[in-house]
Amino acid sequence: MSKPHPEPVRIAIVGAGNVGATTAYALLLSGLPAEIVLLDAERSKAEGQAMDLNHAQPFAHPTRIWAGDYEDCAGAAIVIVAAGTNQKAGENRMDLVKKNASIFRKIIPEVARYAANAILVIATNPVDVLTYASWKLSGFPPSRVIGSGTILDTARFRYLLGEHFGIDPQSVHAYIIGEHGDSEVPVWSLANIAGIRLQEFCQHEDLPYDEKAMQSISRQTRTAGYDIVRLKGATDYGVATGVVRIVEAILRDENTLLTISSPTQHYGISEVCLSLPTKVNRNGADHILHLPLNEEELSGLVTSAGIVKAAIATLNLDSNQEAVA
Ligand code: NAD
Numbered sequence: 001m002s003k004p005h006p007e008p009v010r011i012a013i014v015g016a017g018n019v020g021a022t023t024a025y026a027l028l029l030s031g032l033p034a035e036i037v038l039l040d041a042e043r044s045k046a047e048g049q050a051m052d053l054n055h056a057q058p059f060a061h062p063t064r065i066w067a068g069d070y071e072d073c074a075g076a077a078i079v080i081v082a083a084g085t086n087q088k089a090g091e092n093r094m095d096l097v098k099k100n101a102s103i104f105r106k107i108i109p110e111v112a113r114y115a116a117n118a119i120l121v122i123a124t125n126p127v128d129v130l131t132y133a134s135w136k137l138s139g140f141p142p143s144r145v146i147g148s149g150t151i152l153d154t155a156r157f158r159y160l161l162g163e164h165f166g167i168d169p170q171s172v173h174a175y176i177i178g179e180h181g182d183s184e185v186p187v188w189s190l191a192n193i194a195g196i197r198l199q200e201f202c203q204h205e206d207l208p209y210d211e212k213a214m215q216s217i218s219r220q221t222r223t224a225g226y227d228i229v230r231l232k233g234a235t236d237y238g239v240a241t242g243v244v245r246i247v248e249a250i251l252r253d254e255n256t257l258l259t260i261s262s263p264t265q266h267y268g269i270s271e272v273c274l275s276l277p278t279k280v281n282r283n284g285a286d287h288i289l290h291l292p293l294n295e296e297e298l299s300g301l302v303t304s305a306g307i308v309k310a311a312i313a314t315l316n317l318d319s320n321q322e323a324v325a
Contacts (some may be wrong), residue, residue, distance in 0.1 A: 011250060012068075012076040014107055015083025016040040019123050021049045023080055024065070024239035028053055029324045031061035032251055037068040039085070073115040078247055081134070082172055083107055084124040089230050093125040094234040094311055096318035100124050101133055103314050121246055122147045122261075124238055127180045128308045129315070131261045131273040136317045142263040143284040144258070147191045148295030149261030149275030150176040150198065151242040153184050156224045165201070167193055175259050176221060177291070178274050178304030185300035186218045188289060249280035256280050257289065266290050267298060267306040272312065 012034040013020045017040070036053070038181040040046035046067035053065045064077050073079055084100035088094060089141045104124070111120065120138060122131045122145070131147030138145060153176035155169070159301075160170035174191035193201045202209040228235040259275040262285040266276060279287040293301065 004162050007075065008064075010035040010037065010076045011247065012037045012039065012073040012079045012111075012118075014039045014079065014081045014111065014125065015190070016042075016046040016049045016067075017082065018086070018234040019238040019239055019243075020080070020082035021053075022236040023082060023123070023243050023305075024049065025056070026117050026244040027247065027273045028056060028060050028063050028065070030248065031063075032248055033077075034036045034061060034140050035064040037066055037070055038306060039061075039070065039072070039083075043067065047079040051083060065178060070110040070114050072251055073111055073118065076115045078121055078250060079118045080123065080128065080243060080247075081107060081111070081130075082119045082123040082205065082243075083131075086234055087225070088126065089226075093127075096125050097129055097314065100126075100130060104130055104133050108134050112138040112140065112245055116298060119144045119146065119250055120242055123243055125180070126311060128261045128273045128275075129311045132308070133265065133317055135263055143286060146246060146264065146280070146285050147261030147273055147275075148180070148185055148239055148242055148246065149178050149273075150178065150259040151246065151275070151288050152238050153224075154259045155238060155242060157186060157217065159218055161191070161198075164217060165193060165198075165207075175277055175291075177259060177276050178298075178301050179308050180261065180275065181307075182222065183300070183304040183307045184222060185297055185304055186221065187293065188218075189294045189297060190291060191240055195242050236283075236325075238289075246280060250284060252281060253282040254280065255286070262288065264288055264305075267293075267301060269302065272305050272309045273276045274301075274305055274308055283312060 016038040018151050038046040048065045057232050062131040082098050084103045124130050127147045151286045157170045157176050158169040161172045175187045176184050257277045259274045260278050261275045277289045
């Protein structure tokens, strides 16, 4: 007897702006989904993006792409949320919290209603706070609520380290953990190339270990988002590619370790979402690793958790009433 055909993989994207549309484009090029539905409060924008993306299909993969409504999230394996306001020059990510949380109070219950079995992937900033809000507003298990978190910061960190050492960033193993924001924590104590810690790597390769250059790499990683916003008004390629990497790890059941944001219980930290290396597979955020951090990194992580938690507290999520701004 022939096997029944599996359902086509549908991915819904709520918010068809810079991040949402670039994610849709990267998904189309990846060939991972059979269907991409775009939702936006500005319907014509979603329609325009869908039309434009459809014209890239003949060069990419056959994919059904359309502008839809919440009903179209039904059956979606993954719902990506990139709706909301973005940072303007001079703003930090936390400045967006009230406005975007208010938008999420409308979006997430609708998504949960139509796509009760989906995995949520949140990109909107402040992403850790909104991942937590999405967890509470959806009622989904924690494994099915993922924030893009520091996947982007980790990529920026690896890129800069790769440039510095003249090594492909994919061969550099180093993580940024904590908040996707100003309090993020670079885990220098475990950073390595081919399993060799960086200082030792320099000794073997007869290179100076330049502490100042390392500090500059931490700083550039932390401020990259601000620099890109100042230069081009928004950031999209890095985050979109990171989101597609999360989607790929889920759909291909990869057990890949990614620094995504999810509700954590490690290091005595709880009731907050932040990023730690997490095993991502068909269940979503399946298992969070416990890194052997040094004292400075641990204290940085605890501070980072406190900052995210304080922002969460302003939202009054438990009462489901909007806090007065
Ligand atoms: P954008 O303004 O280009 O797009 C946002 C879209 O959301 C707009 O099209 C808007 O119409 C839509 N929208 C607003 N309210 C909505 C609602 N209730 N329902 C559906 N759609 C709604 O912004 P952008 O540059 O794409 O940024 C989107 C978000 O992603 C921002 O919060 C930004 O800070 C964040 N971001 C996150 C990362 C990351 O690493 N996580 C990186 C870059 C940007």
